[in-house]
Amino acid sequence: MELLSGADMLIRSLQDEGIENIYGYPGGAALHIYDALFRQDKVKHILVRHEQAAVHMADGYARATGKPGTVLVTSGPGATNTITGIATAFMDSIPMVVLCGQVASSLIGEDAFQETDMIGVSRPVVKHNLSVRHPQDIPEIIRKAYYIASTGRPGPVVVDIPKDMTSPNERYEYVYPKKVKLRSYNPAIRGHAGQIKKAVDMMLAARRPVIYAGGGVILGKATEQLTELTRLLGYPLTNTLMGIGCYPCSDKQHLGWLGMHGTYEANMAMHHSDLILAVGARFDDRVTNATEKFCPGARIIHIDIDPASISKTVEADVPIVGPVDAVLKEMLSLVKSAKTEPDAEALASWWKQIDEWRAFHGMRYETSPEVIKPQEVVEMLSRLTKGEAFVASDVGQHQMFAAQYYKFDRPNRWINSGGLGTMGFGFPAAMGVKLTHPDDEVLCITGEGSIQMNIQELSTCKQYDIPVKIINLNNQALGMVKQWQDMNYESRHSQSYMESLPDFIKLVEAYGHVGMRIDRKEDLEPKLKEALAMKDKLVFIDIYVDRFEHVYPMQVARGSMKDMWLSKTERV
Amino acid sequence: MRRIISVLLENEPGALSRVVGLFSQRNYNIETLTVAPTEDETLSRLTVTTTGSDKVIEQITKQLNKLIEVVKLVDLTEGSHIERELMLVKLKATGSQRAEIKRTVDIFRGQIVDVTSSVYTVQLAGNSEKLDGFIQAVGTSGVLEVVRTGVSGIARGEKVLSL
Numbered sequence: 001m002e003l004l005s006g007a008d009m010l011i012r013s014l015q016d017e018g019i020e021n022i023y024g025y026p027g028g029a030a031l032h033i034y035d036a037l038f039r040q041d042k043v044k045h046i047l048v049r050h051e052q053a054a055v056h057m058a059d060g061y062a063r064a065t066g067k068p069g070t071v072l073v074t075s076g077p078g079a080t081n082t083i084t085g086i087a088t089a090f091m092d093s094i095p096m097v098v099l100c101g102q103v104a105s106s107l108i109g110e111d112a113f114q115e116t117d118m119i120g121v122s123r124p125v126v127k128h129n130l131s132v133r134h135p136q137d138i139p140e141i142i143r144k145a146y147y148i149a150s151t152g153r154p155g156p157v158v159v160d161i162p163k164d165m166t167s168p169n170e171r172y173e174y175v176y177p178k179k180v181k182l183r184s185y186n187p188a189i190r191g192h193a194g195q196i197k198k199a200v201d202m203m204l205a206a207r208r209p210v211i212y213a214g215g216g217v218i219l220g221k222a223t224e225q226l227t228e229l230t231r232l233l234g235y236p237l238t239n240t241l242m243g244i245g246c247y248p249c250s251d252k253q254h255l256g257w258l259g260m261h262g263t264y265e266a267n268m269a270m271h272h273s274d275l276i277l278a279v280g281a282r283f284d285d286r287v288t289n290a291t292e293k294f295c296p297g298a299r300i301i302h303i304d305i306d307p308a309s310i311s312k313t314v315e316a317d318v319p320i321v322g323p324v325d326a327v328l329k330e331m332l333s334l335v336k337s338a339k340t341e342p343d344a345e346a347l348a349s350w351w352k353q354i355d356e357w358r359a360f361h362g363m364r365y366e367t368s369p370e371v372i373k374p375q376e377v378v379e380m381l382s383r384l385t386k387g388e389a390f391v392a393s394d395v396g397q398h399q400m401f402a403a404q405y406y407k408f409d410r411p412n413r414w415i416n417s418g419g420l421g422t423m424g425f426g427f428p429a430a431m432g433v434k435l436t437h438p439d440d441e442v443l444c445i446t447g448e449g450s451i452q453m454n455i456q457e458l459s460t461c462k463q464y465d466i467p468v469k470i471i472n473l474n475n476q477a478l479g480m481v482k483q484w485q486d487m488n489y490e491s492r493h494s495q496s497y498m499e500s501l502p503d504f505i506k507l508v509e510a511y512g513h514v515g516m517r518i519d520r521k522e523d524l525e526p527k528l529k530e531a532l533a534m535k536d537k538l539v540f541i542d543i544y545v546d547r548f549e550h551v552y553p554m555q556v557a558r559g560s561m562k563d564m565w566l567s568k569t570e571r572v
Numbered sequence: 573m574r575r576i577i578s579v580l581l582e583n584e585p586g587a588l589s590r591v592v593g594l595f596s597q598r599n600y601n602i603e604t605l606t607v608a609p610t611e612d613e614t615l616s617r618l619t620v621t622t623t624g625s626d627k628v629i630e631q632i633t634k635q636l637n638k639l640i641e642v643v644k645l646v647d648l649t650e651g652s653h654i655e656r657e658l659m660l661v662k663l664k665a666t667g668s669q670r671a672e673i674k675r676t677v678d679i680f681r682g683q684i685v686d687v688t689s690s691v692y693t694v695q696l697a698g699n700s701e702k703l704d705g706f707i708q709a710v711g712t713s714g715v716l717e718v719v720r721t722g723v724s725g726i727a728r729g730e731k732v733l734s735l
Contacts, residue, residue: 119586124597128640131586148640183735184582184643308634311627 004174006135007036007166010099013142015042016176019070021061021435022046022099023054027074028114029101032166037072046435046464049456051078053428055085056454059094060392060429061436063415066221068095068150069432075101075163076114080121084422086156087125091419092242093219095154097145098122105133105162118160127155132165136172140180147180152187153306154219188305191322191330199277199301199318200334206275207346208297209235212258215242215418216280216304216324218411223247225328226279232335233342236354238266240281241403242418248409249387255354256363259287260555261400264361264564264572267555269354270295271562278302280324283314284419293560303327361553361566363404372521374398374473374545378405380525381443381471384532389441390415390433394426394450397479400551402445424453430468431461441469441532448474448501448542458511461538469531470540472504475547483550487565488557508540519544574603575629576648576655576725578733579618579636583609587641591618594639600624600632604657604700604722612735615643621723646733648725655725658695659703660685662716665692673710680706691716699723 004012010033014022023046026034037045048054051073058069069089073082079100089096103112119129128148130141141159149157203209217226217239223246230237230253237247238255247254256263258270270276276298281287288294291313302309302316303324310319320327365375378401381389387407392415393399399416408414415433417425430444451472461468481496505515514537518527524543531539556563556571565571581587588607595602600622607618622632629647636642648655665673666689673692677684682696696706700723707715727733 120589123590123593129586182640185640306638308631308638312631 002174003171005032005036005166005168005171006132006138007032007168009135009138009172009174010142010161010166011036011040011043012174013139013176014070015040017142017146019043022070022072023048023057023432024072025051025054025074025078027076027078027101029075029103029163030072030078032163032168033072033099033101033161035168036166045072046460048428048460050454051081052085052424053454053457053460055082055096055098056088056422056425056428057432057435058096059085059089059425060415060432062089062094062096063429064390064412064433065436066219066412068097068146068154071096071098073098073100074114075103075118076116078114079118080116083121083125086122086158088417088420088422088425089156090125090127092215092417093154094156095150096156097142097149098156098158100158100160102160102162104164106164108162118158122158125156126158127153129158129160131160132162135165135167135170138165139174139176143177144180144182148182148185152185153309188322189326191303191320191327193330195318195320196327196330197334199320200331200338202275202299202301202318203233203277203331204335204338204340204342207343208273208350209233209275209277209342210255210269210273211235211237211277211279212270212281213237213239213243213246213279214281215240217243217246220280220305220324222280222323222325222328223411225325225332229328229332229335232332234347235342236269236351238262238270240284240287240418241416243281244403244414245408245411249407250409257403258561259284260289261404261551261553263363264553264566265354265357267553267561267564268357270298271560272353273298276300278304278316279328280304282309283312285313288314289555289561289563290558295561365549365552368546370521371546372518372524372543374401374475374549375405377471377473377524377528377543377545378402378445380528381445382406384528385441385443389413389443390430390437391443391445392416392426392430392433393444394446395421395423396447396450397475397483397549397551398445398447398450398473400480401473423450427451427454427468427470428457430470431457431466434466434468435464444468444470446470446472447479448472448476448504449478449498455507458508458513458538462512465536467534467536467538470538472540472542473545474501474504474542475545475549476501477547479549480551486550504540504542508538513538513540515540515542517542517544573625573629574621574623574649576653576723577620577622577633577636577645578648578725579620579645580610580643580733580735581607581616581618582641582643583614583616584641587616588618590639590641591620591636594635595620595622598631598635600628604720606722606724615735619722619724643735644733646727648727651731652728653725654728655699655723656697657700657703657723658697658721659706660719661694661696661707661710663692663694663710664690664714664716666690669714673714676706676709680709682706
């Protein structure tokens, strides 16, 4: 029988859970835990410069690997600084466990130094949170936290740990539970067979079908099943921003992504379809535009692990609650054994129509002989890295350009804050990816606004030698804000310019990294190649791009899927 | 439409705040809320009355079910059910009012549970409309204080909400 203190039990539990890296920042209430961490070498701790970045790092790791990320912080400000990161993970259903120190239980409620009610503060943005009340419960609580975070619809779980729970003076028997049983938490393990049968019949009878896939396909590790089903049926597929990589971008059945800045052909196909197969997507407002005008002729099949996602904004005709991989697998075997086949003639004319839409627009932008366009930077990166890099982005115009012009053929490579839209996410997320994928190219595509929200992490990159490539699409303005002001506020650019930008090159050099500035078009390719060739260096590439570029297509506000601006002057 | 949702909840600290938080966070109404432990000490039973369209009520039940500590729930208004609320009312009772109040209390099958020379305290149980009806009958001018428990409910017949 092994006797351990609460702090030692916590670290042992992480070891037994198979956790390799945790990201965090120490402080008073977490010191017993940090001491236990010091006395072992299995769990590696990455010391960040701001707790928000620790959460985004854990998040980037989780998105790239599919495994839950882990964060360790102290009470009070340490804990509250994690909130934006937790909310980011919550909105995108990212599995994560955030361990927070807390003041000693005897002090709780007395407004003690560095006390905040983290259980209360985090409640609206977590899948669940747990509080330690007896040190001997620690192993079970940690097991539960990872179980809840990574099963069903994944999400962040916060564990609040009062300092006295980790005291080195009390020791308890340590046993790590093999299984957790929660009578009130039983995520579905398969879909309803009758509903699946009904859905397949509808799919085979459809004349203008479209598959609409979301981030759930990636989270649910169902890209293979989705790809097989889509190819077998020969139907067009579009995915959400979160679903990028769930189906190969370069495939001819792929229409690009849909919604506010989605492709013309994807939005047109959705609007004119007679059947939508929604897989692990949630009919978010950035996808549907005005829900009352959404796809008027379409019947909807909706597969999701979370019943609350079904018929939340758009009513589903055939709801299927279950894990996407299991449901798609059943659909595949039904389609294979079905006596009927999709109507070849109807499908051919549907594809003819889609190809016309493709030819009409596709993705295009006007190039200029002098000015560097942000889209061409992304296209060039995509070409130079053969579409195989991990690309973490921040939030704004550059995020949309990255998503539109980088050609992802694989899942888990596109790392972005889709639901919450958190500026400052990209850089630390890229760091989290690079740490566990040292041999892969990891890019952070950002802008001069977003990067400054977590730029202090350049220091962390030096300490741990994390050679990510930061591509700063510098348009000297908060581009997306400015675009909306151009379109909706008669170009009154209220607070969307930063009149004093730092010299980013000097700044990154001060942190011990390499900086590069590109402001001439002819330098773009050679300098990008030069930067990418520096495999073991963090390179910050500050690229001066067109200051007046807008992101298109863009759906017209409160319109239907098919109402779009295609450029500053063309509206359909 | 008014609904009564009955929830079996893990009897753990913080569980109630999750339910209440969910309602404000997602912009749902709470009209009444009652909660107390059950015969199984690990479970609490919570009854909430709310209003909303069918779509909103569907979301409320789905979102409640998503809370890890919610074990089971039922929308009692979907079937026949019994609902009760308890009210204590302090009424000004002097002179001829005393006999009049006593008669009204009897008609509503309530009880006078405390008496002073100028005040009656009345206890009344029933559905919410009955309690509203009593207040109307005695007239608000004589009412000194009202306290209501909120609605508790249970399904009729053999249907039970249990593990």
